[in-house]
Amino acid sequence: MKVKETKLLQTSRLREICKDKNINFESIAILLESVKTKKLLKRNNYHQQKINDIIEKEIR
Numbered sequence: 001m002k003v004k005e006t007k008l009l010q011t012s013r014l015r016e017i018c019k020d021k022n023i024n025f026e027s028i029a030i031l032l033e034s035v036k037t038k039k040l041l042k043r044n045n046y047h048q049q050k051i052n053d054i055i056e057k058e059i060r
Helices: 002-021 025-041 044-059
Strands: none
Touching: 002 025, 025 044
16 A cells, blocks of 8 residues: 555656646656656667657647
8 A cells, every 4th residue: 555655645746846847747757657668678769769759749
């Protein structure tokens, strides 16, 4: 149960930080997920491609 509570606290804190810094929380969440996927799949290119996709999306 403590792991779930910690994860919720971390997510809410990350939302607060994103709001304070005027950053899109969904983009940060996607990047964090891509890091997790990279570690699971051991694919170096996947993480970099996600970063590039999000940057290009935000620029448009």
